[in-house]
Amino acid sequence: MVNLEFYLQHYNYWISVLLFMIGLYTMIAKKNLIKKFLGLNIVDTSIYLFFISMGDKSKAIAPIIHGEHVDPTHYSNPLPSVLILTAIVVAIGLTATALSLSIRIYEEYGTLNSEKIEELW
Amino acid sequence: MLLNQNQLPILLVLIPLFGAYLAAISVLFKKKINNILSLILLSLSFFLSLLTANHVLTSGDISYHTAGLQPPFAIEIVVDPLSALMTIIITSLSLLTVIYSREFIRKELSDKRESYYYILVLLLTGGLNWFVIAGDIFNMFVGLEILSISSYSLIAIAQNKEAIASAYQYLLMGSIGSSFFLLGTGYLYIMTGTLNFADLAIRIAQLGLFNSEAIFASTAFIVTGLSIKGAIFPLHVWMPDAYSKALAPICALSSGAIIEAAVYALIRITLTVYGIEFITEIVPVKTILLWLAGIAIIIGSLYAISQSNIKRMLAYSSVSQMGYIVMGYGIGTQLGLSAGILHLFNHSIMKACLFFAVGAIAYKTGKTDLYEYEGMGDKMPVTMMFFSLAAISMVGIPPTNGFISKFYLVWASASSTRWIFAAIILVSSLLNAIYFFRIINKAYFGGGHEEASRDEAPYTMLVPIGVLAISCVVFGLAFNIPLSLIEPVAEKLMTLSLII
Numbered sequence: 001m002v003n004l005e006f007y008l009q010h011y012n013y014w015i016s017v018l019l020f021m022i023g024l025y026t027m028i029a030k031k032n033l034i035k036k037f038l039g040l041n042i043v044d045t046s047i048y049l050f051f052i053s054m055g056d057k058s059k060a061i062a063p064i065i066h067g068e069h070v071d072p073t074h075y076s077n078p079l080p081s082v083l084i085l086t087a088i089v090v091a092i093g094l095t096a097t098a099l100s101l102s103i104r105i106y107e108e109y110g111t112l113n114s115e116k117i118e119e120l121w
Numbered sequence: 122m123l124l125n126q127n128q129l130p131i132l133l134v135l136i137p138l139f140g141a142y143l144a145a146i147s148v149l150f151k152k153k154i155n156n157i158l159s160l161i162l163l164s165l166s167f168f169l170s171l172l173t174a175n176h177v178l179t180s181g182d183i184s185y186h187t188a189g190l191q192p193p194f195a196i197e198i199v200v201d202p203l204s205a206l207m208t209i210i211i212t213s214l215s216l217l218t219v220i221y222s223r224e225f226i227r228k229e230l231s232d233k234r235e236s237y238y239y240i241l242v243l244l245l246t247g248g249l250n251w252f253v254i255a256g257d258i259f260n261m262f263v264g265l266e267i268l269s270i271s272s273y274s275l276i277a278i279a280q281n282k283e284a285i286a287s288a289y290q291y292l293l294m295g296s297i298g299s300s301f302f303l304l305g306t307g308y309l310y311i312m313t314g315t316l317n318f319a320d321l322a323i324r325i326a327q328l329g330l331f332n333s334e335a336i337f338a339s340t341a342f343i344v345t346g347l348s349i350k351g352a353i354f355p356l357h358v359w360m361p362d363a364y365s366k367a368l369a370p371i372c373a374l375s376s377g378a379i380i381e382a383a384v385y386a387l388i389r390i391t392l393t394v395y396g397i398e399f400i401t402e403i404v405p406v407k408t409i410l411l412w413l414a415g416i417a418i419i420i421g422s423l424y425a426i427s428q429s430n431i432k433r434m435l436a437y438s439s440v441s442q443m444g445y446i447v448m449g450y451g452i453g454t455q456l457g458l459s460a461g462i463l464h465l466f467n468h469s470i471m472k473a474c475l476f477f478a479v480g481a482i483a484y485k486t487g488k489t490d491l492y493e494y495e496g497m498g499d500k501m502p503v504t505m506m507f508f509s510l511a512a513i514s515m516v517g518i519p520p521t522n523g524f525i526s527k528f529y530l531v532w533a534s535a536s537s538t539r540w541i542f543a544a545i546i547l548v549s550s551l552l553n554a555i556y557f558f559r560i561i562n563k564a565y566f567g568g569g570h571e572e573a574s575r576d577e578a579p580y581t582m583l584v585p586i587g588v589l590a591i592s593c594v595v596f597g598l599a600f601n602i603p604l605s606l607i608e609p610v611a612e613k614l615m616t617l618s619l620i621i
Binding site for chain 2: 020024027033036037040043044047050051054079080083086087090093094097098101102104105108109117120
């Protein structure tokens with residue numbers, strides 16, 4: 001018997017998996033190069049959600065030490081958020097590279113359709 | 122001594138990375154300074170990588186922690202003999218690339234793009250060095266992204282329309298690889314709560330996670346991600362397109378350092394984090410990669426034979442050569458691992474030399490096709506001589522380095538009684554001979570002697586080609602030098618115990 005409650009409690013991971021699949025599908029199925037890249041951004045976002053949601057829990061507070069004593073189990077884990085901050089910066093660099101390349105592709109080929117580009121190769 | 126020896130490895134990363142920013146600023150004041158600047162900075166890095174290797178060999182592994190904390194809380198940089206060898210490969214190849222590029226780039230690119238080119242080469246070197254010496258998996262990801270973004274831009278910098286489109290294709294595939302790597306990191310972190318390699322191995326063993334599905338998933342994602350980056354068959358499809366259109370020095374640097382670094386990371390992560398028993402028995406990564414490598418060697422060689430564009434042929438040859446490296450790893454004995462890594466070292470020398478030579482010929486004559494090489498032996502005798510030297514090394518004729526590593530590979534597969542892989546290596550040597558001797562035959566005996574007048578490439582291009590071609594012979598005789606760096610690590614990786 002499948003433990004339905006177990007799966008429902010971890011809905012954040014299901015959302016992340018769903019987004020990952022949508023992103024991969026977009027990259028494969030869409031012909032427009034910018035749409036393909038947006039698919040990649042969706043994949044990246046799903047990974048960010050996966051990381052962030054694993055570091056958090058309900059009613060947790062930011063792990064900042066100030067004055068009064070707080071039970072450490074009430075803190076959320078800051079490390080995944082920090083990692084994802086770095087990963088977001090990396091993704092911005094990647095997006096900038098991809099968009100500037102797609103501008104050059106449009107200048108050279110006059111289209112962003114990947115099938116037409118293959119014909120004009 | 123002025124410098125603490127433990128701080129050497131961090132300088133290997135910081136000098137090229139900050140040098141890239143310095144180059145970006147200095148070009149505002151003086152044009153055309155970037156070639157000299159990157160030459161100086163990369164010579165310094167090369168010298169430091171030699172010092173690091175010497176230090177590692179004489180007084181043991183270097184472990185450097187940032188922020189005054191102890192690992193696993195600090196960011197750790199670990200240099201053992203193998204990563205020292207990788208930094209030597211990376212810094213020496215990028216140094217030779219910069220020397221080679223002086224004349225080459227001046228002809229191919231405008232002044233403005235020329236200065237961008239050197240900035241990107243410096244960034245690429247910094248990212249590669251970071252990637253190979255990082256002691257935790259997330260910093261490895263950051264290094265991977267730095268090197269990937271700079272390599273996408275470097276392929277697109279050639280500015281012909283095919284180069285831009287193939288760079289975009291490479292970007293899409295490469296970023297999926299990085300995303301998979303990051304997702305695998307996430308699975309490891311969620312199960313163990315740590316990112317440091319040594320600590321990950323300990324925690325996985327302590328918590329008894331060898332049958333956890335999340336760890337299986339992390340293995341799958343990390344291996345797939347790095348296989349895309351390392352152009353391991355069947356995930357190599359981006360490589361022939363990207364390499365046939367990119368500038369020759371970039372092909373040499375990518376083929377000699379980037380895909381090698383990705384395979385190095387694959388070996389390092391699977392063997393230190395998961396351990397040899399996990400990837401042999403529980404998730405058969407080794408066996409899968411071994412068979413894929415066997416197919417890659419044959420298919421890559423067959424594709425290479427069917428190409429007439431020489432750069433494209435060399436790219437398919439890289440697919441088959443990556444197969445050799447992965448095969449050494451997949452055989453699963455200490456001898457096999459040493460043989461694979463030795464071939465990694467040798468392949469970066471041979472393939473960089475071949476790409477440089479092909480680039481020099483294209484620079485002088487504009488010829489990129491096999492059937493146009495007639496009389497090239499008379500026209501550019503020195504370049505063709507070095508090309509032939511590297512080509513016979515690729516085929517594996519003694520006394521070159523290609524012979525040594527292929528001999529080791531055959532020996533390793535025979536001693537573990539995997540005769541079929543020994544046979545594959547021998548057959549593929551024949552196939553290599555077909556496509557390389559075809560070029561040599563065309564160049565020396567293909568006619569066209571009459572109209573050929575001697576017109577050699579400039580010295581700044583001949584020197585890097587010559588250095589690499591002569592190292593093919595030198596390391597064929599003195600193969601103890603790379604092996605002395607490889608063997609201690611291969612032994613350590615194969616005997617890491619799971620029971621802590």
